[in-house]
Structures are given as C-alpha cells and as structure tokens.
Amino acid sequence: MLKLSRPFLRAFGTCSSSPNSHADSILNCRSPAEALEIFNSATKQVGARKDFQLYSAITHVLVSAKLYVKARLLIKELIQDLQKSCKSRRACELVYNALSGLERSRVSRNVFGVLINALSEMGLVEEALRVYSNMGVLPATQACNALLDGLVKKGQLDSMWELYNDMESRGLSPSCVTYGVLIKGCCRKGDLLNARKVFDEMPERGIERTVVVYTSLIRGMCTEGRMEEADSVFQTMRKDGVIPNLWTYNCLMDGYSKVADVRQALVLYSNLRGDGLQPNVVTFGILVDAFCKVGALMAARSVVGWMVKFGVAPNMFVYNALIYGYRKVEDVLQAVNLTLEMEKYGILPDVVTYSILITGLCSIHRVEDAYQLLKNIRKGVAANAVTYNSLIDGYCKDRNMEKALEVCSEMTKIGIEPNVITFSTLIDAYCKMRNMEAAMGLYSEMLVKGLLPDVVAYTALIDGHFKTGNVKEAYRLSKEMLEAGLTPNVFTLSCLVDGLCKNGKTSDAINHFSEITKVDSNTDVTKDMDGYFCSPNYVTYTALIQGLSVDSRIFEATKFFLDMRVSGLRPDAFTYIVMLKGHFLAKHELGIMMLHADMTKMGIIPSADISPVLCRAYQEIGDLKSAAKIF
Known part of the structure; x- marks a missing residue:
C-alpha cells in the first residue's frame, strides 16, 4: 500500500x-x-x-x-x-x-x-x-x-x-491514457527500456495504441538521439494503421536535426506534405535550425521564404536559430542585421538573442562591443547567467581577468549568483595563465558556496597543476573528481596522460589510460566494468606514445600507435614525428620505412616539420639515399 x-x-x-x-x-x-x-x-x-x-x-x-x-x-x-x-x-x-x-x-x-x-x-x-x-x-x-x-x-x-x-x-x-502517461514519465527520465516495456504491454492487455502513445515513445527516443529505434517505431505505427500527425513528424524531424541529418529531416517534411498535413511554425523552425547546424545558411533563409508562402509568420525561435547560425560562422554583422529584420514581424530580441550576439562578438574579439551591448539591453529584457557567462568567457579568452571579475561582480550586484559555469570559466583561464593560486582560490570559494566543481573545472586544475610540476595535487584532484561521481571526459584523460608522461611517470599514465578507457594494455580487450569510461582521442594516444618514446619504450609506443589506427583514429603530423624520433633513436630501420609508407598511404605529405625529422631518421640508420629523396 x-x-x-x-x-x-x-x-x-x-x-x-x-x-x-x-x-x-x-x-x-x-x-x-x-x-x-x-x-x-x-x-x-x-x-x-x-x-x-x-x-x-x-x-x-x-x-x-x-x-x-x-x-x-x-x-x-x-x-x-x-x-x-x-x-x-x-x-x-x-x-x-x-x-x-x-x-x-x-x-x-x-x-x-x-x-x-x-x-x-x-x-x-x-x-x-x-x-x-x-x-x-x-x-x-x-x-x-x-x-x-x-x-x-x-x-x-x-x-x-x-x-x-x-x-x-x-x-x-489502466486505460490508453494511463499507459501514455507512464511512457511519457519513462521517457522524461531517459528510461527507454521501461518505456518500451510499457508500450509492448498495451496490446497484450487489449489496449489500442493511439497516435499520442506512439508519438510519446518516438519523442523519447529522439530526445536520446536513438533515431534508428524511433524510425522503427514510426514504421510499426504505419503498419498498425495509425496515421502520424504533425506532432509525430515534428518530433522525428527535430530528432534528425539534433544529429545534423538534414537530408532525413527534409524527407520527413516531404512525407508530411504528402500526408496532407500543413507545416506550422515549429516545423519550419526545426528545418531552419537543422540547416544552421550544418552551416547551410542560404538554405535556412529559403525556409523563411517557404513560411511566407504558407502564411506562417516566423517566431523568436526561428530568428534565434538563424542568428545563431550566422554567429557560428562568425558573420556577426549579418546576425545583428537579423535583429532589425525581426522588427518587421513585431518580434523583439529576447535574452537568448542577446546572449547569442554577445557570444558572437566575443568570438571575434570584440569583447568591449559585447559589453556595451549588455549595457544597452532593451527595457523589459533581463540578462541572465548565460548572458553574463558569455561575456566573462570573452574576457577570459582575452586574458583580461580584471574585467572578467568586474563583470562577475556586476552580475552579483543585480542578484544573479555566479554558477558552476562562471567559476569553471574563471578557473580554466587562470590555469591557462599558470596562476594556480588564483585558480585554487576560486575552487575553494566554490566549495564554500556549496557548488560542486564540474569536469571542466577539475580538468583545468589537473592540467594546470601538472604543467606547474605539482603532480601530487593533480593526483589528489583527479581522485577527488572520481569520488564526487564525475565521469572524466577525453580532455581529462589527455591531461592526465600528458601530465604523468612529462613528469616521468609513464607507467602510471598507462595504468590511468587502461583504467579510464577500460582497455587492458596487455590483451587489447575492452573490459566490461561498471563506473566511468571515456574513449581516447588522437591527442591522448599521441601523449602516451610520446612518453613511451622518450622512455625508449618504442615497441610499447608502436603497440599504442597500432591500437590508435585500429580504433579508427587518424594520426596527425605530430604523431608521426613522435614515432619517427622514437624509431631513429632506437635505430629501427624497418620501423622508419613502415612509418614513411604509412604516411604516404594516409596522404600526409612530408611538410617543413616532418621532412627534417624523416631525413634525420634515414641518416641515423645510414640510408643516405632515402634521406636525399626527402627534399
């Protein structure tokens, strides 16, 4: 009971x-x-x-x-x-x-x-x-x-x-509505397993599944980016004779938009028109957003033209998506001009619009202009933490910490408390400037305020301490992060591996790499373990390969290089330089020749950086003929 x-x-x-x-x-x-x-x-x-x-x-x-x-x-x-x-x-x-x-x-x-x-x-x-x-x-x-x-x-x-x-x-x-509520609840929690279980139970209990029930499950799957499953449910819906409505199509189109599959979003748009449905402002907004995500701004503008044809007036979401698209390609002038166009439809910029513009101005180092825009926000629009954080980030990227702290103080005065993102931004900036005292001061202030540092803050602090030679503190913070239940991301892993290798702890770096990636370095098998996990990128592998090469452990370095290739990651020029140096120091003629051949296969032409290393490598092993061909 x-x-x-x-x-x-x-x-x-x-x-x-x-x-x-x-x-x-x-x-x-x-x-x-x-x-x-x-x-x-x-x-x-x-x-x-x-x-x-x-x-x-x-x-x-x-x-x-x-x-x-x-x-x-x-x-x-x-x-x-x-x-x-x-x-x-x-x-x-x-x-x-x-x-x-x-x-x-x-x-x-x-x-x-x-x-x-x-x-x-x-x-x-x-x-x-x-x-x-x-x-x-x-x-x-x-x-x-x-x-x-x-x-x-x-x-x-x-x-x-x-x-x-x-x-x-x-x-x-339970009725169909009851099941619909349960499915919606499961999807809101991201529990698609139970959502599907409830969905499958309905016909077993003689309850007909309606368009609302189907769409609720489809929406949940789209929210989680599981588009194949969403499409499968959509096809089942069709087979069961349940006609999708505009909400169904909008959910699917939005799902494909979020994974940048514009082609499929357009196919669905064509299908909904074929079903006799009239697109609404949400439909067009999804298409505009999808095109902007892939940088197809002319196509996004053409969608606004379609809206006029259908008698649908653009709304705030449509214009904010367009403004964000132009901001993303750093065409801030066009983004600003769009705010004037909005007025034709009686749409006034909201806090999201201002935040996008401020971020755009900061991205092209016009931080003072961004600050003036913040000061001139129209009456009736209240700046929020996102707006202020965008400006603080702009000043931090320009390393103007005095102004960044001034803006932070201003937001506090108007009743907006600095949040985790505010602190993480400031901490990251101080760490990049190697001012670890200021960074740790902000970290302590976060804890006093009851704010749990996020992965960004911990990663910045770990990297900063490694680069200033404080390996003990970097270790402590990495352990604290895991104990706090935070999952390291690939940047955290790269910082740990690089920091340990450069501080002469290559074996510890390998252990951390194996633990966090769940890959056993001796067996090449991914471990089935609970807890944190992240996939390494080419930066992580390169840091580990460099550490092993410096330690004259070229065979282990080669193994990780091959693992990198097998996992589908493409080595860059620096990775090849690191490997070449390791091989010529060990005088491995075959290794140098194989690396050179692999570079050619990957389409990497010896550049001003690679050519001297490759030439010296051949010279070290006595292959002067091959060395002469490099230049």
Whole structure:
C-alpha cells in the first residue's frame, strides 16, 4: 500500500452546519441548469467572500450530472481565490472539508476525483495525493491519470510508479491514457527500456495504441538521439494503421536535426506534405535550425521564404536559430542585421538573442562591443547567467581577468549568483595563465558556496597543476573528481596522460589510460566494468606514445600507435614525428620505412616539420639515399 502523508482531516476547520437555503435549493434542483442559475444569483448576493456551502452544493450537482469540466473549473476558481489569503495546503483543506460537509448519502466519490483532477492540473500534486489517500477507495480512472500526470510534470517519477502500483492493487484498469502517461514519465527520465516495456504491454492487455502513445515513445527516443529505434517505431505505427500527425513528424524531424541529418529531416517534411498535413511554425523552425547546424545558411533563409508562402509568420525561435547560425560562422554583422529584420514581424530580441550576439562578438574579439551591448539591453529584457557567462568567457579568452571579475561582480550586484559555469570559466583561464593560486582560490570559494566543481573545472586544475610540476595535487584532484561521481571526459584523460608522461611517470599514465578507457594494455580487450569510461582521442594516444618514446619504450609506443589506427583514429603530423624520433633513436630501420609508407598511404605529405625529422631518421640508420629523396 502506498504510504502518503497522513490524512489531513484533523487539520480541517469544521464547516458551518447552519442551514443554508441557497445550498439546499441547489441540491434540490431538477436540472443542473437551474442549479447553476441559483448558484450564480447567490454568489452575486454574497459578494466577494466565497461561500463554501454554495460551491460544495453546485459541485455535487454538476458531478452527479456528469458535468465534470464545469465542476472542475469551479473548484479551481475557489482554490485560486483562497490562495490569495492563505497557503495552498490550507486552501485545499478548506475545499475538501466543504465537499465532505454534505450528508453522507449525498456525497459521491466522483466529487473527490474531480478535486484530484483540479489539484493535479494546478500543480498541487502533494495536496492531490492527500485527497487520494483520504478517499479510501479508488477514484475514477480519469482522476488517477491526472494524478499520475501531475507527478510526471513535477519530475517525481519514482513516486509515479509507486502510485501506479498502489492504484493497480486497488483494482485500477489502466486505460490508453494511463499507459501514455507512464511512457511519457519513462521517457522524461531517459528510461527507454521501461518505456518500451510499457508500450509492448498495451496490446497484450487489449489496449489500442493511439497516435499520442506512439508519438510519446518516438519523442523519447529522439530526445536520446536513438533515431534508428524511433524510425522503427514510426514504421510499426504505419503498419498498425495509425496515421502520424504533425506532432509525430515534428518530433522525428527535430530528432534528425539534433544529429545534423538534414537530408532525413527534409524527407520527413516531404512525407508530411504528402500526408496532407500543413507545416506550422515549429516545423519550419526545426528545418531552419537543422540547416544552421550544418552551416547551410542560404538554405535556412529559403525556409523563411517557404513560411511566407504558407502564411506562417516566423517566431523568436526561428530568428534565434538563424542568428545563431550566422554567429557560428562568425558573420556577426549579418546576425545583428537579423535583429532589425525581426522588427518587421513585431518580434523583439529576447535574452537568448542577446546572449547569442554577445557570444558572437566575443568570438571575434570584440569583447568591449559585447559589453556595451549588455549595457544597452532593451527595457523589459533581463540578462541572465548565460548572458553574463558569455561575456566573462570573452574576457577570459582575452586574458583580461580584471574585467572578467568586474563583470562577475556586476552580475552579483543585480542578484544573479555566479554558477558552476562562471567559476569553471574563471578557473580554466587562470590555469591557462599558470596562476594556480588564483585558480585554487576560486575552487575553494566554490566549495564554500556549496557548488560542486564540474569536469571542466577539475580538468583545468589537473592540467594546470601538472604543467606547474605539482603532480601530487593533480593526483589528489583527479581522485577527488572520481569520488564526487564525475565521469572524466577525453580532455581529462589527455591531461592526465600528458601530465604523468612529462613528469616521468609513464607507467602510471598507462595504468590511468587502461583504467579510464577500460582497455587492458596487455590483451587489447575492452573490459566490461561498471563506473566511468571515456574513449581516447588522437591527442591522448599521441601523449602516451610520446612518453613511451622518450622512455625508449618504442615497441610499447608502436603497440599504442597500432591500437590508435585500429580504433579508427587518424594520426596527425605530430604523431608521426613522435614515432619517427622514437624509431631513429632506437635505430629501427624497418620501423622508419613502415612509418614513411604509412604516411604516404594516409596522404600526409612530408611538410617543413616532418621532412627534417624523416631525413634525420634515414641518416641515423645510414640510408643516405632515402634521406636525399626527402627534399
């Protein structure tokens, strides 16, 4: 049995038991229309003060006549009025008490189901749970669905399952809507395994899957980037004879847009037109965003032209996507011009627009212009942490830490507290400047404020300490990061490997590499382990190869070089230089020749950096003829 908050009947004030002629008249009416007429007349006479008995009586009459929507609206009206003078919990107690005040023979459980529905819609889920607990019997399925949905909207997904199990134990027969709510809850949590399980259970229980259910699951899969699975469900939907609606198409198009598959997004656009559906502003916004993501800005602008053809006015999202696209290719002037175009449609820049523009100006080192833009944000738009962080990042990249801290101070003065990103940006900048004292000062301030440093902050600190020779502190921070439950990313791994190798701890670097990548250096087998994991990139491999080469461990270096190639990573010129130096120091003629051949195969032409190394390598092994051919 679900354990909810204790019944709150004890907390209720008792309703007046004195006769109320209007309430009695309402209860004795022959029709709900007549009852509503008396109610409306009586409430006007009573004045501003809400009469609980009148609301209780009319609610019971409406529910008995199955006019649930009207009853729910009146309950919500009463609660909202009470919230002006007391807390939500007390307001709900008073309403519950009023509905319970009638003679037992006149009280219907459906009344409390309507109350649960109203409270859930208002976001007062805890109060709705108390009503559910006090009822003692299972409310109507619609009320159960509303309560489950209320928990999903609040993000209380464990409570959703707990409540659903309790409802089933009380005899709930789940409907299609119930399953839709459960699937939505699972998808919101990213639990696609259970979402699919619930989805597959529906036909087994004789419940037909609707377009809403299919689309909820498709949307969840698209959110997680699992487009093959989403497409599979879409095809099943078609086979089952369920016609996709515009929401279905928009979800799929958005999913493909997020993975930069513009071609498939356009195929879906063509299909929805073939199905006779009219694209809306969301559809066009997705296409604009998709084109901007891949830098196809002319195509994105042409989509705005399509919108005019269909009589759909662009909205803020469409223009922000376009502005972001131009910002991404550093055409900030065009991005600024788009804000003028927006005004033609009566669209004024919002905080997202300003944040994009400020970031764009900072990216082309016009940080002072960005600062002036922040100062001149139009009236009615409040800058947020994202806006300030963009500017702080701009000053940090210019190594103007004094101005960065000044902006940080300004945001604090207007009530915006620096967040993890603010601190991480400042810490990273100080670490790059090798000012570890200032960086650690900010790190300590984060902890005092109760902010947990993120992977960016830890990676910057680890790298900074390695580069200033403080291996012990770098080790301590890497251990602390793992204990905090943070997963190292590829940059963290590269910093660890590079730092350890350059500080003469190549064996430790190999151990860290094997542990974090889950690859056993002796067996080439990926370990099946729980915990953190990240895939190395060519920078990580190159750092390890260089460390081993310096230690004259060229055979181990060669093994990691081959692992790098097998994993599909392409070595760059520096990687080849490191390997060549290692081989000629070890006087491995065959190794040098194979590397040279591999470079040719990979299309890497000896450059001004590689040629001297390759020439010297051949000279070291006595192959003067090959050395002469290099230049």
